[in-house]
Amino acid sequence: MNRIANTFTWEIGSFQEYVRNISHGSSIYSQKFWIPKFPLDKFQNENDIKNPTLWQLRLFPNGDNSIESINHISLFLKAIQTPYEKLNEINGRNQKYIVIIGRTLINENKKILIKNTSISTNYFVFNNVSSGWGHRKFVELNSIFPDGNKSQDVDLFVQITFFNDNDITKEEGLLDINKPMDYFENESFSDIEFTFECGSKIRAHRVILAFNSEYFKNMLNGGWKEQDMDVIPIKETSYETFRAILYFVYTGKLLNLDNFETQCELFKRSDMMLLGNLKKLVVKKMIEFINEDNWDVFLLLGSKDYILKFTGLEYAAHHWEMVKTSEGMLRLYSNYDINEMEELILFVNKRKEIVDFGF
Incomplete structure (x- = not known):
């Protein structure tokens, strides 16, 4: 079983502005992030200080400086040497992870997964640009802007999940977040x-x-x-x-x-x-379950959803002779405020010209 160490999410708002203003070969960086997430002054003992690792993502909105990356997003993960690693002359680290990239179209307010990698393991050498993980053609820009309109208001997110177990099997690489x-x-x-x-x-x-x-x-x-x-x-x-x-x-x-x-x-x-x-x-x-024993629950929950409230009001109006002296009505008197009770009576009156309240 894999035990996840931590997950980092990099959210890039109004990504279309980066595509428009950042040229091919230019990049942006995420904040540096610790895995697991707690700062150096929170370490409690020597074992704690050995575990956290420092990382940073680098993204090229219009591809890196290679010709093949044109019209693609290039994405790279960099391992940053920690003070503990430097002190102990540790020059690299092995890490297992999965990377996800997706978008949110602002007018739809819905997250859409664009791509996820399989679970991978890489050895990262510090201060070595050719070491570690990266893709010059990670995703096509057209997958972010499917109709080719790069002026659409799109938020991009990159999520990377790290595992603290560096043993990987073929089967584990088949996890499909889709x-x-x-x-x-x-x-x-x-x-x-x-x-x-x-x-x-x-x-x-x-x-x-x-x-x-x-x-x-x-x-x-x-x-x-x-x-x-x-x-x-x-x-x-x-x-x-x-x-x-x-x-x-x-x-x-x-x-x-x-x-x-x-x-x-x-x-x-x-x-x-x-x-x-x-x-x-x-x-x-x-709504399929409303009956004489629970109709009042729909009104009591109505402050959180109008459909429930309306369903309860309709049921009361159509079954007034039954519900007006029911246990549900007693529960309403105990939990409903006066304004809500008045609303119930007014609603019933609108459904019936004359109502014998029987109180």
């Missing part, structure tokens, strides 16, 4: 484990979670305490709900859930985790 659904609950290449109070466990892949979800990207690469954990306990979300979240992150689809309580929890978690498309799918599924 088909994450193939890896849901597949322990091949998995590098993180989520545990639950019920005793269940789920293994997953940091690179897939971080690529497909901003929430998981922040959790695993944004300075949260979980960033450096191989086993992450999940305490406030049930196993069934979290499994459905991961299923969506891997497949873009809703796991078949017939338990209404789990659906409600999934709705709340998808809202909290900013998984808007999952939230829409859950709402569509929840």
